[in-house]
Amino acid sequence: MKKLIAAALVAAASVGLVSAASAGTLDNVKAKGQLVCGANPGTAGFGVPDQKGNWTGLDVDYCRAIAAAIFNDPTKVKFVPLSSKDRFTALASGEVDVLIRNSTWTMSRETTLGIIWAGVNFYDGQGFMVNKKLNVKSAKELNGASICVQQGTTTELNLADYFRSNKMDYKVVTFGTSEEALKAYDSGRCDSYTTDRSGLAADRLSMAKPDDHIILPEVISKEPLGPVVRQGDDQWLNLVKWVHYALITTEELGITSKNVDEQVKSDNPEIKRVLGTEGKFGESLGLSNAWVVQIVKGVGNYEEIFERNVGPNTPIQLARSSNALWSKGGLQYAPPIR
């Protein structure tokens, strides 16, 4: 009889878990007092903890921006490092509130995994890294090469597509984590290592001799990376989406963490709407009307985040290129806040 009671309790508990996860995510986050954010376990510039456990990176700052919008405190985030294999399951099962860890937006992921992208915070593409001494100048010369790759990524599929469509031969060696794949490449197991080009730039820094390796010019795929949420909670999707647009819009309007206090006094009606001195845009998201002020004070605008984490003055040295504002020839574009 004891077993039966235990079984009934387990069953009741699983029902309870399910109903808890389907309540509004924003209410849950507010009740918990912190945002639980699925993060990259270690890609410099995007998401990486230092020795003291302080997380930094472009994706990390997006988590902080959401926390700033909700709590007016960018530190109220709990980062959960997730491997590329586990990330979507962790999000769909409610283990994290939002997943911001270099995840590529694809159709099959949105139609079969029960998750939805809130935007693109980094436009990327897949590339190859090779050792300089192989004297390879183009990915087209990689016929017959051994290539190390991390499993559970779009990278694996693009790699097969690229070599199939170019009628080239290759040997793939697939590893569970990017760290293991990179180590194998570094020890000479593979001629080339492939992942998103931003990842290549970051991973190169963690190698024994970064200067021995080059990133080939070919970009073999489109990799729109962005924050992901569960389907079925439109309020939360809207919130994450508009935090992203707020970061872009503030860059467009020249609102930075340094001048935001003066900008609040601005007479420009557009700036007044964005910074909440006019209209009730924050309230309609379930936030305070000063939500953008909180975000910008907490983490800055998109440009500040980019320059601080991956820009030319960081070790990763990425140019804005596709990630520049639409008005400067890039792809970053935000619908108007009005």
Place this chain on the structure above:
Amino acid sequence: MSVGVEGRPSDSKVVFYNDPRIRSLFLQLLLLGLIVALFWFAYDNTVTNLRKRNIAQGFAFWDVEAGFDISQTLISYSAASSYGRAFWVGLLNTMLVSLVSIFFATILGVIIGILRLSRNWLVAKLAMVYVEIFRNVPLLLILYFWYRGVLGLLPEPRDSIKLPADILLNTRGLLMPKPVFADAFIYPLIAFVSTVILGAVLFWWARRVQARTGNRPNAGLFSTSMIIGLPLIVFFLSGSPLSFDVPVQGRFNASGGMTLPPEFVSLVIGLTTYTAAFIAENVRAGIVAISKGQTEASQALGLSHGQTIRLVIMPQALRVIVPLLNSEYLSLTKNSSLGVSIGYPDLVNVFTGTVLNQTGQAVEMVSVTMLVYLTLSLLTSAFMNWFNRRVALVER
């Protein structure tokens, strides 16, 4: 109760709900029903919630094109093959690495187990050190040690170590010439098979003669020369129908030939060295379990030390060893899933790793994988139980 005094009551007097047999049957059925209901509830709950979250379910993905490559395949496979095909590739790789490792681990384990009981102090202590090291270090570290620490230090392809017979050794593995069989190769093959059968018949005949007369006719030399000689003669008569595809140094690595990939070799060595330490202890336990009198008796009969172990001790020790071996084989098979950390494409790497991630159907993948390991374990157990019955002492 007055029943005992009056003797056995007739069945008709007991009300059915007081009949202990019916009662226990009813309770068991009730329990069974509740368990079935619990499982049904868990299943239904999962399905309903997956549907509510727009997560795909079912096995429709099985025939969908996989779109990724696998480094080591026993059956033909390309990125254009289906997810189902990828499943079989992974399963076969798991079975291959398990069987090969079980084979070597058993041999190494038995040798070390016997060496631990050696009368030579140094040999016994060395065997003990081996067991203590490999039994107490986590398997994952052992795998990293062999993969990164030993095989990872081999030279790059352009500085390959050249071994005789066109064999190359480098970080990409052991590259060997691949035999290419022409159609006419069937003739020497037939010759070989028929001479082996003939040799077996001769052996059986020789034993019968020995049993009858006590003298064994020496057929060994004749059989050996026949088994080697005749196929060779047929081979040359049919025009040497065998050539070799030799690996040729290319831009990145030698192409052609056969490759023994370092992932496979590291995993086999890792699983072998690790499991052999446990098997050695089982073997030692089995031998120590045989009373010392047996050894003394066989020595009194004039058997040598080797003969004592081979003919007297081991057959009895097997009774103790075999059931223990079973669980070592089971854990070896399950441990092979750690191959994912060194890039070996086993079932967990291919199916529960890549396929799960591309389709996102965790519940299906994990259920299938659990079912596969359960089946493999049950098959191993069934075989070992059969073997155990064969070696068990027949009790009279």
